[in-house]
Amino acid sequence: MEASDPTPQSNPVIARAYRASVVLATTKGVERSRGVQAMVKALQNAFDDILDANTMDLEASREMAVPELVLDWLKLTPERLQIAIGILQRIGELSDPIRRVMNASYQLDHSQTYCQMMPLGVIALIYEAFPELGAIAAGFCIKTGNSLILKGSSEASQSNQVIAEALQNALDEAGLPSGCLELFPSEQGASMRDLVTRDDYLNLVIPYGRPTLVQQVLQQATVPVLRSAMGNCYLYWSESGTWDGVRSIILDSHASIPDPVNAIEKVLIHRNQKPSSLMNLCKSLSDKGFKLKADAELVAKFPDQLTLASESEWSQPYLDKVVAFKLVDNTEDAIAWINQYSSRHADCLVTESYLESRQFSLKVDSASVYLNSSPRFSRNPKRGDSVFLGMSNQKGYRRGMITLETLTTLKQVVQGNGQF
Missing domain, CATH: 3.40.605.10 (Aldehyde Dehydrogenase; Chain A, domain 1)
Known part of the structure; x- marks a missing residue:
């Protein structure tokens, strides 16, 4: 038989x-x-x-x-x-x-x-x-x-x-x-x-x-x-970080065409950042065609520049040239928010503090953490001996690139x- x-x-x-x-x-x-x-x-x-x-x-x-x-x-x-x-x-x-x-x-x-x-x-x-x-x-x-x-x-x-x-x-x-x-x-x-x-x-x-x-x-x-995973990546703009550094990282992260895998769409801002720095950032991003949103506190302060982001938006990707801002009191609050709402595949920090960098890299529960560096995704990077199909945010089978x-x-x- x-x-x-x-x-x-x-x-x-x-x-x-x-x-x-x-x-x-x-x-x-x-x-x-x-x-x-x-x-x-x-x-x-x-x-x-x-x-x-x-x-x-x-x-x-x-x-x-x-x-x-x-x-x-x-x-x-x-x-x-x-x-x-x-x-x-x-x-x-x-x-x-x-x-x-x-x-x-x-x-x-x-x-x-x-x-x-x-x-x-x-x-x-x-x-x-x-x-x-x-x-x-x-x-x-x-x-x-x-x-x-x-x-x-x-x-x-x-x-x-x-x-x-x-x-x-x-x-x-x-x-x-x-x-x-x-x-x-x-x-x-x-x-x-x-x-x-x-x-x-x-x-x-x-x-x-x-x-x-x-x-x-x-x-x-x-x-x-x-x-x-694609989109809904967070950036924490710490008290010591510069607005120009934040601007450069946001723009570069959105330059991955056609799929904005690691595009920064949400920015958490330390409460002690100067309002003038935020205005400079908003003007620069607006000039580049970005739509800007924010939490209720920031919208009340800058109603002409920002529109209100709904609660559901903090956990969802825009997959477009949109950035939403939110005020936080300190690094711990930023980390807690990111761990709850980001897509957990690529999140960033802009700071001049080494201790803050260590705290962020250890506690943010994401596949990749970028410190004063753009998370821009490339399938065929110029350096290294690997190519990438995409980015995984899960903790199961494999994680990361x-x-x-x-x-x-x-x-x-x-x-x-x-x-x-």
């Missing part, structure tokens, strides 16, 4: 991705790097077709009155597409993380124990607009030996289709297993729940978009979720000598 096929028969996309992941996990690093480089060439060859498809997506989305924020994320300029290609190129050139040997935390008698980085298996990316993000995620997954299932939003359906087909053809030509990159067919009646509840075959889900999308995935998924290593797991190997 023949053994039954262990792959999921209810959905062919998941079945193909699962089967491909088993084969992909055993490939050599040079083969996977070759696959990533093939994807680079495929995107270059399909450059105009991708932009044409994106134009059609934009026209259809405008007719459906899609919000301007999503339209900005959807609009794929030649520069944005070229940046994505550059990130893929760099991924292909990075050292192979898979089967990298690491020291184990314990040893057994008559044996040697070590750890190896291994692929997770099958990863799903559920993303809103951002058509180039699917290509970048494909580079991350192929490099780390994982199969990838893409589920994009309807606004970017044509862009996603053209990109996925180009990448799939490239991977086939590179000799990598068919199914290692799949596009989830939502138009055929398959819902997001059908994907994120397949914890028997899917190993990780990464949601990327507005908080409503992330929450929807978290509520429905039985698969482990790598929660991403999503790197190649984030998409791996550890296997412990115990090598004995035959003695017991």
Whole structure:
């Protein structure tokens, strides 16, 4: 009697991705790097077709009155597409993380124990607009030996289709297993729940978009979720901090295009800061096109410059050129407020006090803390030997920057000598 096929028969996309992941996990690093480089060439060859498809997506989305924020994320300029290609190129050139040997935390008698980085298996990316993000995620997954299932939003359906087909053809030509990159067919009646509840075959889900999308995935998924975060980052302007330093950090944090991952949207101000300094900051930000809000106390003092921020706004991202100000009495109050209301992935301090810097960095419960430094996010930083898919604010699976290593797991190997 023949053994039954262990792959999921209810959905062919998941079945193909699962089967491909088993084969992909055993490939050599040079083969996977070759696959990533093939994807680079495929995107270059399909450059105009991708932009044409994106134009059609934009026209259809405008007719459906899609919000301007999503339209900005959807609009794929030649520069944005070229940046994505550059990130893929760099991924292909990075050292192979898979089967990298690491020291184990314990040893057994008559044996040697070590750890190896291994692929997770099958990863799903559920993303809103951002058509180039699917290509970048494909580079991350192929490099780390994982199969990838893409589920994009309807606004970017044509862009996603053209990109996925180009990448799939490239991977086939590179000799990598068919199914290692799949596009989830939502138009055929398959819902997001059908994907994120397949914890028997899917190993990780990464949601990327507005908080409503992330929450929807978290509520429905039985698969482990790598929660991403965007916006609602706080800055504490301490008593010794300068308004010009605050201004520079806010402006730079909003310069990450198209997704304002670490944009400073809320500023807590020490009560002893001079009103003239706040006015200088407000004028400078207004001149740059920012809308300014504040708590009731500050609005009462400066009604011509500030509008009232509602209570719910302190815990929600604007994802736009909006900054809200609030007065606090001291550093402890600022830290407590940040820990309660920020998105807890990137929060800042502007100060000239070393002790205050230490207090802030130790007590703020966020994935990243920036001291007199801009939190501006870049997927392809000029310095260092890593690229980033996004930013995670959770304390579970992984926290902080999503790197190649984030998409791996550890296997412990115990090598004995035959003695017991």
